Amino acid sequence: MAFDYDLFVIGGGSGGVRAARVAAQGGAKVALAEEDRYGGTCVIRGCVPKKLMVFASEYHAAMADAQSYGWTVHAGGFDWDAFKTKLHTELDRLEGVYRGILRNNGVESFDARARLVDPHTVELADGTRKSARHILIATGGRPVKPDLPGAEHAITSNDIFHLETLPKSILIIGGGYIACEFACILNGLGVQVTQFYRGAQILRGFDGEARGLVSDEMIQSGIDLHLGTNIEAMEPAEDGYRVTATNGTEAMYQQVMFATGRAPNTEDLGLEAAGVATGRKGEIVVDEYSQTGVPSVYAIGDVTDRVNLTPVAIREGMAFVETVFNGNPTPVDHDLIPTAIFTQPEMGTVGLSEEAARDQEPIDVYCTSFKPMQTAFAGRPDRVLMKLVVSRETRKVLGCHIVAPGAGEMIQLAGIAVKMGATKEDFDRTVAVHPTMSEELVTMKTPI
Numbered sequence: 001m002a003f004d005y006d007l008f009v010i011g012g013g014s015g016g017v018r019a020a021r022v023a024a025q026g027g028a029k030v031a032l033a034e035e036d037r038y039g040g041t042c043v044i045r046g047c048v049p050k051k052l053m054v055f056a057s058e059y060h061a062a063m064a065d066a067q068s069y070g071w072t073v074h075a076g077g078f079d080w081d082a083f084k085t086k087l088h089t090e091l092d093r094l095e096g097v098y099r100g101i102l103r104n105n106g107v108e109s110f111d112a113r114a115r116l117v118d119p120h121t122v123e124l125a126d127g128t129r130k131s132a133r134h135i136l137i138a139t140g141g142r143p144v145k146p147d148l149p150g151a152e153h154a155i156t157s158n159d160i161f162h163l164e165t166l167p168k169s170i171l172i173i174g175g176g177y178i179a180c181e182f183a184c185i186l187n188g189l190g191v192q193v194t195q196f197y198r199g200a201q202i203l204r205g206f207d208g209e210a211r212g213l214v215s216d217e218m219i220q221s222g223i224d225l226h227l228g229t230n231i232e233a234m235e236p237a238e239d240g241y242r243v244t245a246t247n248g249t250e251a252m253y254q255q256v257m258f259a260t261g262r263a264p265n266t267e268d269l270g271l272e273a274a275g276v277a278t279g280r281k282g283e284i285v286v287d288e289y290s291q292t293g294v295p296s297v298y299a300i301g302d303v304t305d306r307v308n309l310t311p312v313a314i315r316e317g318m319a320f321v322e323t324v325f326n327g328n329p330t331p332v333d334h335d336l337i338p339t340a341i342f343t344q345p346e347m348g349t350v351g352l353s354e355e356a357a358r359d360q361e362p363i364d365v366y367c368t369s370f371k372p373m374q375t376a377f378a379g380r381p382d383r384v385l386m387k388l389v390v391s392r393e394t395r396k397v398l399g400c401h402i403v404a405p406g407a408g409e410m411i412q413l414a415g416i417a418v419k420m421g422a423t424k425e426d427f428d429r430t431v432a433v434h435p436t437m438s439e440e441l442v443t444m445k446t447p448i
C-alpha cells in the first residue's frame, strides 16, 4: 500500500523534532504536526526559560557576595519587563531554529493539531487526512491543577513566563523539582515566597540527606516552606487571594501557583479508535522500543511517562529511528540517568539514593557536608554536600549525590564514571583538583 509518508510525527517538542530530523536525514519521507509552538515544553515553557530565570535570580546574592570581596556594587531593582522582553525574544529565536531544523532536513511541517484515525492515518485540525507507514506520538505533557474551590484563579509553570508584573508574594504548592526551582527563582527575584507541600520532605524519591540539605538551604534563604501542609481552598480578595490551608490557617497571597503534577497529552488523540492502550495516568503504554500495542504506532517522551526529561525524550526519539528505519532494534537505556535540580543550591544526582540502595544490598556511605570557600569567605552560612553510596560487595558506586552551586555541571561528569561502573577505589585513585568543592568526591576515606 502506498502511504503519503514513511513517518508522521505528532508533536514538535524535544523528542518529536529529533526523531523527525534524524529519520529525514536517513532518507525517509517525514511530516510533523505541531499545534502550538515548535520546540515544545523544553524550549518554550520548561528547561530553557526556567534556566534563564535561574540565572536572573542568582545576581542578587552574587552582588551581595561581590561586596564582601571588595567590590562597590549595589543591586538596585530587578526589571521584570526588561528581562521578559529579552527572554521572549530568545524563545522566538529558538523556535525559529527548531522550525529551521525541520525545513532544512526536508520534513514537511503542519501548524495544526493532529489525531489518529486508524493505525496508519492522521487527521489534522482542518479535517485533512494523511497516511503514514509509521506514526510517532510525541505530544508531551501539561501541568494539572487539583480540583479544589478557586483553583481556576491559580497559575501553573506555563503562566509564570508571561506574568504582567512580578507579584509581591506568591504561594507555590508542590514539592517536586518544578515547585522547588520556582520557589528559589522567585525568592531570588525578590518575591516573598511561601511553599506548601503535603509530604514530609520536598523532592520525594531523591536521596534523603540531599533533599534535607536543599530544604534547609531554601528555608535559610528566606523561603517560607510548610511541610505536611496543603491548600484547601482559595478565593479572590483585594490585591490577591485568600488561601485556606489544610491546617485551618488563612493567609493572603498576591499570586498562587500549582506545581502539583503533570499529565500526558493523550486526550482526544484518537488513541481508542486506533487501538492504542493507555495506562492509569493516561500515558501511552509502550515496550522498550517505544512501540505501542499497534505495530505501526510508536510513542516517545513525556506522553509515555517513563523518565520525563528532555535528554531522555531525545534518546527515545533516536532509538526509535534506529529501530524502525535503520534495521537496528535499539532499546532505550533508562538506567543511571544523571539529572540536576536547579534549586539554589543545585542538586545533581545519579543512581540510587542511600535509602533505595540500602533496600537492595549492604552498602557503605561516604558523605561530607561543609561550607564552601567562596561563600564562606563572603560570610554566608551556605553548606554543600558530596555523597557516594557504594556497594559493600562489588565496591561499585551505586549513587552519587551533590548539593552545591554548579552541581548540575559536576554530576554530568561524575555520571560518566558511575555509568561505566566505577568503584569507590577508582574514585580514590583519581587525583583531586584543588581547590574545588568536588575534590571531596575523591578524598573521602572513611564510610559513615
Ligand SMILES: Cc1cc2nc3c(=O)[nH]c(=O)nc-3n(C[C@H](O)[C@H](O)[C@H](O)COP(=O)(O)OP(=O)(O)OC[C@H]3O[C@@H](n4cnc5c(N)ncnc54)[C@H](O)[C@@H]3O)c2cc1C
Pocket: 010, 011, 012, 013, 014, 015, 016, 033, 034, 035, 036, 037, 038, 039, 040, 041, 042, 043, 045, 046, 047, 050, 112, 113, 114, 115, 138, 139, 140, 141, 157, 178, 265, 269, 300, 301, 302, 303, 308, 309, 310, 311, 313
Ligand atoms: C517548568 C519545567 C521545567 C523543566 N526543566 C527541565 C530540565 O531542567 N531538564 C530536563 O531535562 N527536563 C526539564 N523539563 C522536562 C522537559 O521539558 C520534558 O521532559 C520534555 O520537553 C519532553 O519532551 P517531549 O518531546 O516528550 O514533549 P514536549 O516537549 O512537551 O513536546 C510536545 C509537543 O507536542 C505538541 N502537541 C501536543 N498534542 C498535540 C497534538 N494533538 N497535535 C499536534 N501537536 C501536539 C505540544 O504543543 C508540544 O509542543 C521541564 C519541564 C517543565 C514543565
